[in-house]
Amino acid sequence: MGYANKTFRRYALFLWISSLLVLIEGRRPRQPRCPTSCICTRDNALCENIRSVPRSFPPDVVSLSFVKSGFNEIPEGSFLHTPALQLLLFTANSFEAIREDVFLGLPHLEYLFIENNKIKSISPNAFQGLKSLIHLSLAYNNLQTLPRDVFKGLDALIKVDLRGNAFNCDCKLKWLVEWMHNTNATVDQIYCADPPAYQGKKINDLVPQSFDCITTEFASYQSLKFESISVDSFTYKNDDYIVIAQPFIGKCSFLEWDHVEMVFRNYDNISSTSTVVCKPMVIDTQLFIIVAQLFGGSHIYKRDNSANKLIKIQDIDILKIRKPNDVETFTIDGTSYFVIADSSKAGSTTVYKWNGNGFYSHQSLHPWYRDTDVEYLEIANKPHLILSSSSQRPVIYQWNKSQKLFDRRTDIPEMEDVFAVKHFKVKNDLYICLTRFIGDSKVMKWDGSMFLEIQTMPSRGSMVFQPFAVNNWQYAVLGSDYSFTQVYRWDVKKGQFVNFQELNIQAPRAFTLVSIDNREFLLASSFKGKTQIYEHLILDLSN
Numbered sequence: 317m318g319y320a321n322k323t324f325r326r327y328a329l330f331l332w333i334s335s336l337l338v339l340i341e342g343r344r345p346r347q348p349r350c351p352t353s354c355i356c357t358r359d360n361a362l363c364e365n366i367r368s369v370p371r372s373f374p375p376d377v378v379s380l381s382f383v384k385s386g387f388n389e390i391p392e393g394s395f396l397h398t399p400a401l402q403l404l405l406f407t408a409n410s411f412e413a414i415r416e417d418v419f420l421g422l423p424h425l426e427y428l429f430i431e432n433n434k435i436k437s438i439s440p441n442a443f444q445g446l447k448s449l450i451h452l453s454l455a456y457n458n459l460q461t462l463p464r465d466v467f468k469g470l471d472a473l474i475k476v477d478l479r480g481n482a483f484n485c486d487c488k489l490k491w492l493v494e495w496m497h498n499t500n501a502t503v504d505q506i507y508c509a510d511p512p513a514y515q516g517k518k519i520n521d522l523v524p525q526s527f528d529c530i531t532t533e534f535a536s537y538q539s540l541k542f543e544s545i546s547v548d549s550f551t552y553k554n555d556d557y558i559v560i561a562q563p564f565i566g567k568c569s570f571l572e573w574d575h576v577e578m579v580f581r582n583y584d585n586i587s588s589t590s591t592v593v594c595k596p597m598v599i600d601t602q603l604f605i606i607v608a609q610l611f612g613g614s615h616i617y618k619r620d621n622s623a624n625k626l627i628k629i630q631d632i633d634i635l636k637i638r639k640p641n642d643v644e645t646f647t648i649d650g651t652s653y654f655v656i657a658d659s660s661k662a663g664s665t666t667v668y669k670w671n672g673n674g675f676y677s678h679q680s681l682h683p684w685y686r687d688t689d690v691e692y693l694e695i696a697n698k699p700h701l702i703l704s705s706s707s708q709r710p711v712i713y714q715w716n717k718s719q720k721l722f723d724r725r726t727d728i729p730e731m732e733d734v735f736a737v738k739h740f741k742v743k744n745d746l747y748i749c750l751t752r753f754i755g756d757s758k759v760m761k762w763d764g765s766m767f768l769e770i771q772t773m774p775s776r777g778s779m780v781f782q783p784f785a786v787n788n789w790q791y792a793v794l795g796s797d798y799s800f801t802q803v804y805r806w807d808v809k810k811g812q813f814v815n816f817q818e819l820n821i822q823a824p825r826a827f828t829l830v831s832i833d834n835r836e837f838l839l840a841s842s843f844k845g846k847t848q849i850y851e852h853l854i855l856d857l858s859n
């Protein structure tokens with residue numbers, strides 16, 4: 317009994333001396349006082365229910381706590397006068413944001429607890445300069461995301477507590493997953509609240525690769541003040557060029573890339589009449605342009621390098637080609653050919669062959685049909701042509717190697733009114749896009765013996781449904797005379813195109829992709845407005 321009493325008395329005496337010391341400390345003349353509503357000892361201060369962050373504290377204070385305070389923000393540089401701080405705690409306060417430079421001048425701070433507040437946003441530089449910070453807690457706030465690199469420079473961190481926040485695990489949070497993989501600090505288990513597909517998933521278990529944050533877009537780049545009907549690109553002597561058929565003023569217009577101004581500019585023209593197609597063809601080191609016209613016959617031009625201009629070298633038989641609609645070029649076993657689709661009843665789609673000196677009519681196909689389009693493609697490594705005509709289903713011709721001629725093979729069943737057929741490949745699978753003016757345009761896949769429909773797209777005055785690839789992305793663009801032009805992007809998982817972007821082009825007739833200086837451009841000819849050039853941009857949503 318007596319012993320216990322004595323101990324108690326000794327303890328009471330200790331308490332009394334301690335509080336006396338506190339009082340003496342607090343009353344030192346030149347020392348800042350302990351703010352009202354705070355309780356201070358030599359090392360510690362605890363403030364409760366205060367309205368703003370006080371400016372003066374005992375300078376040697378090493379721990380500072382704010383509990384249930386009513387202030388809305390912590391002003392910049394609030395702790396510049398307490399450089400010895402090692403622990404700072406905010407709990408059950410009502411502020412919503414942590415601004416930049418709030419924790420300026422705290423090189424010794426090791427513990428920072430900002431818990432049970434209502435923090436929604438944190439400045440990317442909020443924790444800048446906290447070199448000694450080993451334990452950071454932002455637990456139980458209203459955080460949905462964290463700014464990229466908010467923990468940058470916190471090299472001493474060994475523990476981060478982010479529990480009790482409803483994180484949105486979108487691309488903006490990808491950096492955090494990367495950081496969690498690389499940091500040596502322990503991060504308590506935290507969970508995604510959004511997006512729905514990620515709800516309830518542990519962020520600690522996510523891998524950066526699971527975020528699909530790269531997207532693309534076609535951005536308007538340049539518009540050319542003329543109408544056009546065909547557009548093609550070619551490479552000649554290591555430079556890239558574009559040739560555009562202008563139907564009304566009758567020109568093949570050549571464009572080159574201006575490396576200084578970063579625009580496409582005109583550098584040459586071929587004058588013609590009622591131009592439908594200007595098709596470039598490079599054979600060895602020679603450049604040819606096949607100029608298809610509605611009136612006055614079609615011609616072949618050749619670049620004369622010594623004269624530094626394009627010179628007409630040949631006329632195309634006007635009895636065969638009366639109303640050209642499309643020109644395709646191809647090589648089979650090292651020999652160059654081109655084929656012109658003819659849309660007159662008396663003319664005939666005809667294959668021309670290069671013999672080293674000129675082009676000769678090689679084979680006429682499909683007489684008496686009005687062909688609107690011809691497509692060269694390989695099916696199972698064998699050369700084929702698909703002809704579209706307004707009065708018949710698309711017909712497939714196969715190259716007969718011994719005869720060196722195309723034989724009619726089959727047609728595409730149940731596909732009337734197809735204006736044009738264009739092909740593309742995804743991995744090793746062959747697909748075709750079939751353009752119809754009104755109704756449904758279609759995508760079909762080669763199954764080894766025939767084309768099978770896999771997808772239909774509504775056509776509203778469509779004259780072109782052009783597939784093209786940029787890097788690893790496969791696109792198709794379906795033009796419309798009555799509505800927006802729709803760009804589709806191939807969805808690898810679905811094995812189909814999905815809607816991607818709308819473009820506003822008046823009466824588009826042709827699309828082509830051009831790569832210049834590691835940039836990709838999509839050129840869109842317009843029959844009734846300006847010829848448009850878009851740039852294909854790659855965007856990282858996690859930045």
Ligand SMILES: *[C@@H]1O[C@H](CO)[C@@H](O)[C@H](O)[C@H]1NC(C)=O
Nearest residue numbers: 470471472497498499500501
């Ligand atoms: C983690 O610790 C290792 C070993 O101490 C060190 O080499 C590495 O740089 C640290 N990583 C980070 C991100 O601090």
Ligand SMILES: *[C@@H]1O[C@H](CO)[C@@H](O)[C@H](O)[C@H]1NC(C)=O
Nearest residue numbers: 542565567569582583584585
């Ligand atoms: C080509 O024709 C256009 C008009 O369509 C003209 O403005 C331009 O100067 C011509 N270019 C050349 C190189 O003659």
Ligand SMILES: *[C@@H]1O[C@H](CO)[C@@H](O)[C@H](O)[C@H]1NC(C)=O
Nearest residue numbers: 714715716717718719720723
């Ligand atoms: C090529 O044509 C010849 C003659 O018409 C024919 O006998 C042969 O079967 C054809 N070859 C193929 C692979 O169709």
